[in-house]
Amino acid sequence: MSISSANSVANTSNGKGKDMEIEKQFSFVGNLKKLHEEDNQQIENLIAIIHCYTNGNIYLEIDSDINEKLNNKKFYESAPIYKVKTPSNIDKEISNALLFQLDELEKELVHTPYEGDYIIEGRTFENWLIKANIVDANFTVSFGNIDNKEASENPRKYLIRLSNLQIDYNPQLIRGKILESIYGLSNLEVQYNFSTDFLDSQHEFSLISVYRGKKEAEILSAEMKFRVIDEENAEEISYNTYFAWFELLISFASGKCIKSIYNIETFEGISGHKKIEFWSGDQIFIKGSGIAVIQQPHLHLFIKQCASKVTLFNFAEKGLGSALRWYVEAFTSNTVSVEFMLLCTVLETLNKHHSSNISSRLIPTSMYKKIREQILSVIGQYEKGIDDKKDLEKYYIFKTKMEKSFTDGSLNKVGSLRTSLKEMLEFYNVPYKDLFPELEFIKIRDKIIHAGFGGLYIAPELRKLANLIVRLILSILKYQGAYIESRRIEIKDEMGCSKHGLTYKNFPFQDEC
Numbered sequence: 001m002s003i004s005s006a007n008s009v010a011n012t013s014n015g016k017g018k019d020m021e022i023e024k025q026f027s028f029v030g031n032l033k034k035l036h037e038e039d040n041q042q043i044e045n046l047i048a049i050i051h052c053y054t055n056g057n058i059y060l061e062i063d064s065d066i067n068e069k070l071n072n073k074k075f076y077e078s079a080p081i082y083k084v085k086t087p088s089n090i091d092k093e094i095s096n097a098l099l100f101q102l103d104e105l106e107k108e109l110v111h112t113p114y115e116g117d118y119i120i121e122g123r124t125f126e127n128w129l130i131k132a133n134i135v136d137a138n139f140t141v142s143f144g145n146i147d148n149k150e151a152s153e154n155p156r157k158y159l160i161r162l163s164n165l166q167i168d169y170n171p172q173l174i175r176g177k178i179l180e181s182i183y184g185l186s187n188l189e190v191q192y193n194f195s196t197d198f199l200d201s202q203h204e205f206s207l208i209s210v211y212r213g214k215k216e217a218e219i220l221s222a223e224m225k226f227r228v229i230d231e232e233n234a235e236e237i238s239y240n241t242y243f244a245w246f247e248l249l250i251s252f253a254s255g256k257c258i259k260s261i262y263n264i265e266t267f268e269g270i271s272g273h274k275k276i277e278f279w280s281g282d283q284i285f286i287k288g289s290g291i292a293v294i295q296q297p298h299l300h301l302f303i304k305q306c307a308s309k310v311t312l313f314n315f316a317e318k319g320l321g322s323a324l325r326w327y328v329e330a331f332t333s334n335t336v337s338v339e340f341m342l343l344c345t346v347l348e349t350l351n352k353h354h355s356s357n358i359s360s361r362l363i364p365t366s367m368y369k370k371i372r373e374q375i376l377s378v379i380g381q382y383e384k385g386i387d388d389k390k391d392l393e394k395y396y397i398f399k400t401k402m403e404k405s406f407t408d409g410s411l412n413k414v415g416s417l418r419t420s421l422k423e424m425l426e427f428y429n430v431p432y433k434d435l436f437p438e439l440e441f442i443k444i445r446d447k448i449i450h451a452g453f454g455g456l457y458i459a460p461e462l463r464k465l466a467n468l469i470v471r472l473i474l475s476i477l478k479y480q481g482a483y484i485e486s487r488r489i490e491i492k493d494e495m496g497c498s499k500h501g502l503t504y505k506n507f508p509f510q511d512e513c
Helices: 003-014 064-077 239-254 296-309 312-317 320-332 336-355 365-381 389-408 417-427 441-451 458-477
Strands: 022-034 043-053 058-063 081-084 107-111 118-124 129-134 141-143 157-168 178-186 194-198 203-209 220-228 259-267 274-279 481-490 498-507
Touching: 022 064, 022 129, 043 064, 043 118, 043 157, 058 064, 058 129, 064 157, 178 239, 194 296, 203 239, 203 296, 220 239, 239 259, 239 296, 239 320, 296 458, 296 481, 312 320, 320 336, 320 458, 336 417, 336 441, 336 458, 365 389, 417 441, 441 458, 458 481, 458 498
Parallel strands: none
Antiparallel strands: 022 043, 022 118, 043 058, 058 157, 081 107, 118 129, 129 157, 141 157, 157 274, 178 220, 178 259, 194 203, 203 220, 259 274, 481 498
16 A cells, blocks of 8 residues: 555545645554453454554554454444244354344343454564554545456555554563653644753753644644663653643643654663553644743743753642643633633642642631630520521521531631732732732632623733733743733724733843733
């Protein structure tokens, strides 16, 4: 099969008009079998070709004979199998196709339909170990010449979509400590290849452009690389965790949602390095964008400066990882109210992690317990003096609410959400009074949650809320340099129109903030 033929087929199934390039392809020999239960009727010695595309899609190319075997396998395994109990001279399994003629006979279900997934397992001609899931065994794309005269020369081919493709390039080696991990990314423009160390200079982070002359957001455009600097002394970590955090940091800076296409890991081995490659085959590309907080030419400088802040303390204990995830999630919303709530969630996530490390008690616990006992004792004395049944029911409600407030400690907390947010902003030296002197966005938040509508003028407040979050995140990262905010531009005309543009500011913040 030619590459162009496979391209056109993949595009047909994807609904795309342009050819999608193949990143990798290799021949495969192995078995096709059930994943979720034992399979005694595998399709063995399956010879096929695996195609990995630059948009992350994976296909298994098979010929007509294999496709027919697969269809037969799916047909018989998806139907229930019965055994006839009577008459005694009929004692064999029969399919549903025959049972409609034997309604008068007693039947016993001996095999339920298989509802699990199918996988392929085997090796390439280079002896690489292959394993992958079949996404949908009922969906195939056919291509090839259907003219009977040319059928023998150009037989019809079929493509089946795969997922969770794993390629073990060194199956004879035992996996040891991870040394390097490379992630293929889409929707990320890298103007300057660069690298920087992180985690106390024990590990290195690199970002490399792999553009191939096309600017489509969905296709492979960059590689993110992690490697151990000192193989002897560096502590082993999970690069997947740090990849997720650096990905969020880059998304925050660039205002783009990034998709991971593949991951190549290199491990330490006894007699050499072991390499394993993984393709998820995920077709989902999240569209949407936010403000590019950092200009694209300065992205490498931003990452270099902030790489040392990508730590377990900042991104897990301080909640920066979760907060950035909510911030990037806001890129995808087309509804102002939903985006507003997502940004509020960013602030409350950071506030929760910040306030959890600070004492929130107004008075000491010992004093609080004594006051609680006295107040509840006084409330209990009034029960005997209430004769009216309705008043007594209301009294019980009041008593329960007071007991609950004392139990959960809400009466001994420092203050409201507004108070704790102000304390957090002041702790990080984040100027906010030019945006919300009294954090007025909380009123809009409450209206959306409790009334389902935040008012007619949410959009301008949404821009200011995003600016506040950008300032807070840059403060937590201790960034120093230029960044971008949204600003409202007043246009003096009869309609009183206004629009939003971008403004450039510096951190640490100057008086103009």
